[in-house]
Amino acid sequence: MPSQSTNSRPKWIIPAALAAVVAVVVAGCIAAFTFGWFGLGGGTSTAAAPTSTPSGALPTEQVAALEAQLESGDPAQLSVALALDESQLTPEMTSGFGTSDLVFDTAAAVQYEHAWDVPVTVTTEAGDTSEWIATIIDTEDGLVLGDTRAAE
Amino acid sequence: MSHRKVMLAAAAILLTAAATLAAPPAIAASCNAGFPSNVDLAGKHVALLAHGWNGAELVRTRQLLQDELDDAWAVGTFSYPDLNAQWPDKSGAAQCLQQAIRDVHTRTGSTDANVYLVAHSMGGILARFATNSSDDPSIDDIVAGVVTLDTPHRGSPMGATNIAAMLQLANGGGFGDGSKCLAPHHPGSLPTGCGYAPYLSPDIPVAQIVGDVTITRNFFAFGFSGLDTNGDGVVWVNSQSGYDGSSEGPAPGNAIITRQVDCESALAVLAAHQGSRLNLANPLSVFGITGSKQVAAGDPILNTNSTAVAMLGAIAKTTACGHTGMTENPQAITMIADSLRSMPARTAAWVIDGTGFGPVKIGGTLDAAKAEPSVTVEDLGSPWCGSVNGDGWWSAEAPAGEGSDLVSVILIGSSYNGEGEPARTSGAPATAAGITIGSTAEEVFVAYPDARLANEQYSRSARFPDYQDYVVEINGGPVVLGTEGGVVDAIMIGQEGIPYELCS
Numbered sequence: 001m002p003s004q005s006t007n008s009r010p011k012w013i014i015p016a017a018l019a020a021v022v023a024v025v026v027a028g029c030i031a032a033f034t035f036g037w038f039g040l041g042g043g044t045s046t047a048a049a050p051t052s053t054p055s056g057a058l059p060t061e062q063v064a065a066l067e068a069q070l071e072s073g074d075p076a077q078l079s080v081a082l083a084l085d086e087s088q089l090t091p092e093m094t095s096g097f098g099t100s101d102l103v104f105d106t107a108a109a110v111q112y113e114h115a116w117d118v119p120v121t122v123t124t125e126a127g128d129t130s131e132w133i134a135t136i137i138d139t140e141d142g143l144v145l146g147d148t149r150a151a152e
Numbered sequence: 153m154s155h156r157k158v159m160l161a162a163a164a165i166l167l168t169a170a171a172t173l174a175a176p177p178a179i180a181a182s183c184n185a186g187f188p189s190n191v192d193l194a195g196k197h198v199a200l201l202a203h204g205w206n207g208a209e210l211v212r213t214r215q216l217l218q219d220e221l222d223d224a225w226a227v228g229t230f231s232y233p234d235l236n237a238q239w240p241d242k243s244g245a246a247q248c249l250q251q252a253i254r255d256v257h258t259r260t261g262s263t264d265a266n267v268y269l270v271a272h273s274m275g276g277i278l279a280r281f282a283t284n285s286s287d288d289p290s291i292d293d294i295v296a297g298v299v300t301l302d303t304p305h306r307g308s309p310m311g312a313t314n315i316a317a318m319l320q321l322a323n324g325g326g327f328g329d330g331s332k333c334l335a336p337h338h339p340g341s342l343p344t345g346c347g348y349a350p351y352l353s354p355d356i357p358v359a360q361i362v363g364d365v366t367i368t369r370n371f372f373a374f375g376f377s378g379l380d381t382n383g384d385g386v387v388w389v390n391s392q393s394g395y396d397g398s399s400e401g402p403a404p405g406n407a408i409i410t411r412q413v414d415c416e417s418a419l420a421v422l423a424a425h426q427g428s429r430l431n432l433a434n435p436l437s438v439f440g441i442t443g444s445k446q447v448a449a450g451d452p453i454l455n456t457n458s459t460a461v462a463m464l465g466a467i468a469k470t471t472a473c474g475h476t477g478m479t480e481n482p483q484a485i486t487m488i489a490d491s492l493r494s495m496p497a498r499t500a501a502w503v504i505d506g507t508g509f510g511p512v513k514i515g516g517t518l519d520a521a522k523a524e525p526s527v528t529v530e531d532l533g534s535p536w537c538g539s540v541n542g543d544g545w546w547s548a549e550a551p552a553g554e555g556s557d558l559v560s561v562i563l564i565g566s567s568y569n570g571e572g573e574p575a576r577t578s579g580a581p582a583t584a585a586g587i588t589i590g591s592t593a594e595e596v597f598v599a600y601p602d603a604r605l606a607n608e609q610y611s612r613s614a615r616f617p618d619y620q621d622y623v624v625e626i627n628g629g630p631v632v633l634g635t636e637g638g639v640v641d642a643i644m645i646g647q648e649g650i651p652y653e654l655c656s
Contacts, residue, residue, distance in 0.1 A: 082369075088377055096374030115423040122372050132372055135420035147369045147420035 058109045058116050058136070059143070066104075066136070066143045073098015083144045099125040104134070119151060183232040183248035185256060193259040196226040197266050197296070199492060200256065202249065203229075204273025204303075205330045206323045207236055213479045217270070220489040227270075228256065232278075237325025239333035240274070241347035246281035250291060253282065257294045265296040265355075265498040270488055272479055273387070274334065276303025280349035283356065292353045297495030299359040299488050302478050304387040305349070306394035307336035309464070312343055336391075337398055348399045355498065357407040359491035361484055362392040363473035368416045378416065385468030386475035409494065411487040415473035422466040502581040504588075504643060506629020508562060509581045514629070514646045517557050561646040564589065581643075583626060587633060591640045593620065596633050600624040606632055606649045621650050 069081035073094055079086045082093075105119040120132045131151035137144050185200060186209065187193070199217065201210040209231040218227040230252050235245040249269075257267050271279040279300070285292045310316045311334030320331045333346035342348060352358060363384035370376045382389050393410045396403040468475035478484045502510025511520035522529050564581055582588035585599035596603055603622040605611070612619035612634065621634040621644075632644035644650045 082371065082377075084377060090375045093371055093375040096372065100372075100374075112424050117420070117424070120372075130373070133420075135423050137423060145371065146423055147418055148372050149370065149418065149420060 057111060058106050058118070060106050062143045063104050063106050063118070063136070066145065067102050070097045070102055070145060071100070080141070081145055083139065083141070083146075096124075104136075109136075115146065120148070182234040183230065183245060183252065185228055185230050185252035187226060187228040187256075191226050191228075193226050193256060194261045196260055197224055197268065197492075197497060198256045198260060199225060199227045199268040199270050200230045200249075200252065201227065202269060202271040202275035202278055203231060203236070204271075204275045205236060205334060206320060206325055207273065207275070208233065210272060210479055213272075213485070216480060216482070216485045217488060220485050221492065225492070230275075236274075237320050237323070237328030237330045239329045239346055240278040240281040240349075241333075243328075245278055246284070249278060249282035250288070253291070253294055262497075263293075265292070265294050267294050268297045268299065268492055268495065269295065270299045270301065270492070271303060272301045273303060273475065274330065276300030276305065277349045280352060281347075283352055284350045285353040286350065292355055293498075295352075295356055296497045297357045297359070297492065298352060299361060299491050300392075300395070301361045301484065301488065302363050302384050302387055302392050302475050303360070303395075304334055304337070304391045305360075305398040306338060306391040307342075308334045308387045308391065309336075309383075310386055311335035337394075351395075351399050351403050352406055354405040357409070357495045358395055358403075359409040359411065359488075359495070360393045360395055361478070361487050361491070362389055362410060362412040363475065363478040363481070363484070364389050364412055364414050365467050365471045365474055366414065366416045367419050367422065367467075369419045381464075381467060383464075383467075384473060384475040384478060385464045385466070385471070409491055411491070413473040413478065413481055413483045413487065415471055415477075415481075417467065417471040417474075421470060422463060504564065504581050504583045504631060504645065505627035506625065506631055506645065507627055508559070508645055509564065512559060512562055514560065514562065515558055518559065559646075561644065563650065564643040564645075565641070583631065587640065589640055589643070591633075593622070593635050593638045593640075596622055596624075596635070596640065600633075603633070606634075609649065611649045619650075623648055 066081055069077040072078065075086045075089055075094055078084075078089060078094060078097055082089075101123040103121045103123075105121070109116045109118040115135055115137045118134050118136055120134045121129060122132060123129045132148045133151050134148045135146040137146040199221075201214055201217070203210050209229045211229065214227050214229050218225070221227065230249055232245045232248060235243045235248070238245065240246045253267050253269075260266055269279040269283070276298070279298050283291050283295050283298065304311070310331075312332050316331035316334065317327075320326070320328060325331075329345060332343050335341070335343050335346070337348065365381050365384060367379045367381060368376060369378075384392070389412070393412075395406075396408060469477075471477050472481055473484070502512075508514050508516070511523075512518065518529060580588045580590075583599070587596055587599050600622075603624045606613070606621040606623050611621045613621060618636055619634065620638075621632050623630050623632050625631075629645070630648050632642075632648060632650055633640050634642040634644065634650040636642075642650050
C-alpha cells in the first residue's frame with residue numbers, strides 16, 4: 001500500500017480555488033457593470049446612459065400578431081397584448097384599441113436588447129391620426145406593448 | 153518554471169487576494185466627518201449625514217439640506233469608505249460615528265443634545281448602533297434626533313442574495329458581511345453572525361423618510377395603468393418605515409414620524425435604461441406577480457430572479473424617489489429639514505450640588521437659565537417657577553422676596569405619575585452621583601453614606617411622618633434630598649429643610 005504524503009494531494013485544488021476567486025470577482029465586475037449599480041447607498045455614483053443600436057432584429061411577424069391582438073378589441077387578446085388582467089382593462093381601452101388602426105414602423109425601431117422603441121401611427125375611427133413611440137418588450141409570452149409616449 | 157513553482161505562485165496569489173478581500177481595514181483612517189472649512193460649529197445645531205452600504209460621502213445632499221435649513225444649522229457628512237461593506241455591529245464604523253458625534257458636539261461648545269443624524273439606507277442601521285446607549289449612556293446627552301432615509305429597518309430583498317455579494321465585491325467591499333446582513337430583519341430571521349440594530353434611547357425622536365415608486369404605463373390615448381412597487385427599488389416601504397418592531401419587542405417609546413415621497417416612472421424609461429444591459433425577460437410579470445405578491449406576503453428575498461433585480465435596480469437608480477434618487481429628491485430634502493426642525497435640542501441634565509443646579513446658582517440671577525431655549529421661566533418676580541424641556545418643575549426665590557433678582561433658595565420638584573408617585577424623568581437634574589427625583593432612600597444612602605436627617609425645624613417630617621428629608625454636603629454646600637414614602641420627591645438647595653413648596 002503506498003504511503004500517504006502531501007504529494008498525493010490533488011494538484012488541481014489550488015488553481016481551481018484561484019480560478020473560483022477570479023471568477024467571482026469577474027462576475028461581480030460584470031454584474032456591477034451590467035446593472036450600473038455602484039453606490040446604491042448614496043453618493044456621487046453615476047448611472048450610465050442607455051446605449052441603443054439600430055435594430056434589424058425586431059420580429060416583424062410577431063409585431064403583426066401583436067398589432068392584431070391590440071386591434072381586435074377582444075378583452076382576452078388585449079389583456080395578453082398588454083400583459084394586464086382583464087379586470088384592469090377599462091372600456092375606453094377596449095373600445096379605443098378595437099376601433100383604431102395601428103401601424104408600427106418596424107424599420108425605424110430602436111433596439112434595447114430585448115425591448116424596442118417603435119414609431120406608431122394611430123388612426124382613430126373618426127379619422128384622427130397621431131404619432132407615438134411604443135415600447136415593445138420581448139417577454140417569455142411573446143411581444144407585449146409595454147408603454148407609449150407621444151412622438152416629439 | 154516547474155509545475156510546483158506555478159502552484160506555489162498561484163497559492164501566494166490566492167492567499168494575497170483572499171487576505172486583501174477578507175481582511176477588515178484599519179479603523180483609524182476609515183471614517184471621516186466632513187464640514188466645509190469655513191463652517192464654525194459654535195452654538196449651532198449639527199446634522200451629520202451618513203451614507204449607506206457601498207455608498208459614498210453625501211456631498212450633494214449636504215448642500216441641498218444646508219440650503220433648506222437656516223444658519224442656526226450646520227450640515228456635515230460622515231463617510232466610512234473602507235467599512236461601508238461591513239455590518240455596523242462589529243465593523244468599527246459605529247464607534248467611528250460615535251466619535252465623530254462627540255467631536256462635532258465639542259465643537260458646538262454646548263452641553264445640550266444638539267447633534268442630529270440623517271442617515272441614508274444602511275446608514276440608518278449604523279446610526280442605531282452608534283447611538284446605542286447601553287454601550288455609553290452619555291450619548292443620549294448629545295444626540296437630539298435621528299432621521300432615516302430609505303433605511304432597511306427590516307431588511308432589503310437584496311440582502312443575502314448572490315447579486316448583492318457580487319455587487320459588493322465589484323464595488324471593492326470584498327467579503328464584508330453587509331450584503332448578507334441586509335437580509336430581512338424580522339427578529340429570528342437575521343443570518344447568523346448579524347446583530348440586530350438596537351433601538352434608540354426613548355428620548356431620541358426618529359423620523360423615517362420613505363420612497364415609493366409607481367411604474368406607469370400609457371396606452372396611446374386609450375388609458376393607462378399604474379403599478380405601485382411598494383418600495384424604492386431596494387427597500388420595501390414597510391421596511392423603510394419599520395423602525396418600530398425591527399428589533400426585540402416594540403420600540404421603547406421613541407417619538408416616531410413617518411413621511412413618504414411618492415413618484416412615478418414610465419415603464420419605457422426603465423426598460424430603456426435597463427434593457428441595454430440585461431435580458432429584460434418579463435418585467436411585467438416581475439411587478440405583476442413577483443413584486444406585488446411577494447410584498448403582500450411580507451419582505452421577500454429575490455434570490456435568483458435576475459429580471460426582478462434588474463428592474464429594481466433601474467428603479468433605484470433612475471427614479472426621483474428611488475433608493476438613490478431620494479438622497480437628492482427636493483421633497484425628501486424638505487421632509488428631512490422639517491423633521492429636524494421638529495426635534496428640539498434637549499438641554500443636558502443639569503448637575504445638582506450645593507451651589508445650585510445647571511445655570512441656576514445661589515446668589516446668581518436667572519439670566520443664564522432664561523437664555524436656555526429649552527427652559528421656561530414663569531417670572532413672578534419671586535418666586536420664579538421654571539421647567540426644563542417642559543418636564544417637571546423647579547423654583548427659585550430671592551432672599552428678601554420681591555424686589556431682588558438674586559436667588560437665595562432653589563427647590564427642585566417633580567411631576568407625578570398616574571399613581572401619584574414622583575416621576576423619574578430622563579434628563580432630569582441630578583447630583584453627580586446620579587441622585588434625582590424618583591431615586592430611592594436606599595440609593596441616597598449608597599451614594600451619600602454620610603446623609604443625615606434634616607433639622608426638624610425646617611423639615612416637612614415635623615408635620616408629616618411620610619416625609620424624610622436628608623441633608624448631604626455636595627461641593628461645599630448643603631443639598632436636601634426630600635423623600636416621601638422612601639422616594640425622592642423634592643430637592644432643596646440653599647437651605648437645610650423643605651418647609652414649603654414655592655411653586656406647585
